[in-house]
Amino acid sequence: MKDFDLFLNGLKNIFLDKQIKQKEPMSKHTSLQIGGDADYMVLPYSIDEIKRVVLLCKSHNMPFYIMGNGSNLLVSDLGYPGLIVKLSGGFSNVEVSEDGIVRAQAGVLMSKLSNVIARYELTGFEFGAGIPGTLGGAVTMNAGAYGGEIKQVLLSATIIDREGEVQTFNNEALQLGYRSSILQKQDLCLLEATMRFNKGDKQEILDRIHELNSLRQEKQPLDMHSAGSTFKRPEGYFAGKLICDSGLKGFQIGGAAVSEKHCGFLVNKENATAKDFMTLIKEVIRIVDEKYGVILEPEVKFLGTFDTDYRKAGI
Ligand SMILES: Cc1cc2nc3c(=O)[nH]c(=O)nc-3n(C[C@H](O)[C@H](O)[C@H](O)COP(=O)(O)OP(=O)(O)OC[C@H]3O[C@@H](n4cnc5c(N)ncnc54)[C@H](O)[C@@H]3O)c2cc1C
CATH class of the missing domain: 3.90.78.10 (UDP-N-acetylenolpyruvoylglucosamine reductase, C-terminal domain)
Known part of the structure; x- marks a missing residue:
């Protein structure tokens, strides 16, 4: 059996068929709608699947790339000769506790997350509502807008490295700077993040989200x-x-x-x-x-x- 057949069998041991794509046009997965085919793409639902696929890639020497919603990505016309691990949509659980602590998985969209946070009458994430990416992309980029940025709300992040080791980093250890983080520098994958917010007035939060989205419509x-x-x-x-x-x-x-x-x-x-x-x-x-x-x-x-x-x- 050829190595790529063995690799595909390995993927099939981890994922359902509907979670695996081959020769997938990246133009379908980027906001620029540009990019050739990725040899493989998987759409994980759980940390266990992510861990197993990282180890599979390691054992097959298969290059892999973690992406979220593709809203900050220019992919070559030649595509990507490896595996894309797309953490968007499927890996998007959010838990909110009484004391304003929010724990969310990397694939949740920023717009959805900001709506959930607003529903719990928590303030501090209004800036994220119009950013068209995932939480994973936002932490990696230390995304920000209109005076807010991820660094201001993040308590800690759980990551997996290229060896399959899972670790939790606090805010300081994440080295969040202007559109930069340790995740970019060390090629780490964000699994989930914990954030803290204060209680606010629901209507004021929704009004602010509406105001910022209108500003975007007007200027962008x-x-x-x-x-x-x-x-x-x-x-x-x-x-x-x-x-x-x-x-x-x-x-x-x-x-x-x-x-x-x-x-x-x-x-x-x-x-x-x-x-x-x-x-x-x-x-x-x-x-x-x-x-x-x-x-x-x-x-x-x-x-x-x-x-x-x-x-x-x-x-
Ligand atoms: C119309 C428009 C408006 C925008 N406005 C803003 C704005 O106001 N502020 C702003 O900061 N950005 C903005 N962006 C850019 C973009 O939305 C952000 O950078 C966003 O955080 C990218 O998230 P994503 O999930 O789409 O990441 P992707 O584009 O998929 O990936 C971006 C980078 O993050 C990495 N990455 C993604 N997920 C993970 C993960 N789980 N673990 C490790 N690395 C990961 C990728 O490897 C890649 O290096 C805008 C983009 C568009 C199209």
Whole structure:
């Protein structure tokens, strides 16, 4: 039996058939709707399944990548030669206790989690309602918006490492910085997180969520496929303003374009390829550097092989 058949048999020992996908187009799983096929994808429901699949990959030397809702991912046109472990939707249990402690699994969507937290009249997570990813993606990215960020509410996180070891880290040990965390630096997988919130007024919480979502509707190109803000905020500047002031509003390469509505968002305007998108990123970095001497750093994560020398462009 060939090694990939053995690997597939191994997956079938862990998962139901409906949880396993082969040759899965990543364009179906990313908000950019870009990306070639992943050799394999699994959709776990439990920590035990995640642990077993990590160990299976280790024993077969199979590369694997953890993803959430794909709202911050640019996947290569060549896809991903390995296994995608998608923690979104299926792995999404949430428990709320009397004292405002919320424990949630990595796959829960931020919008759903913020609704649950609001239902329990807890305040402090309103900022997360409009972030279109999972809790796993949000902790890994230390996602934030409108003055709030994951770091402010997180007590601890349970992770699994590439050897299959499960550990719990407190807030400090997670090294949460601006769109960064130890999970990114050490390639760890978030399983679940514990957060603390204070009691609030339900109507005020819902009003704030509504207000922030309206602001997003007004300012962001939510009707187009994007990965949110493509670049991190450079110290002392706003990426969107630098790009706009560089004359790049609407600038297009292939099917990828700088949004007309918010220059910080690069969008998939017309069936863009990953190559179009990456070339646009490079060009934006080059032009902004030329005009303002500021090197933009992408916030979006890249997965797979890109045939460009994009690293030279400061990425
Ligand atoms: C319209 C729009 C608006 C946005 N607005 C915001 C915003 O206001 N603030 C903000 O911070 N971001 C924003 N984003 C970006 C994105 O939603 C966040 O980065 C989000 O946290 C990514 O979550 P995800 O589940 O989609 O992660 P993915 O895109 O699937 O993955 C992103 C990274 O997280 C890793 N990851 C995902 N899950 C796990 C896990 N369980 N364990 C370990 N690593 C994991 C992946 O490996 C990858 O490196 C926006 C995106 C869009 C499309």
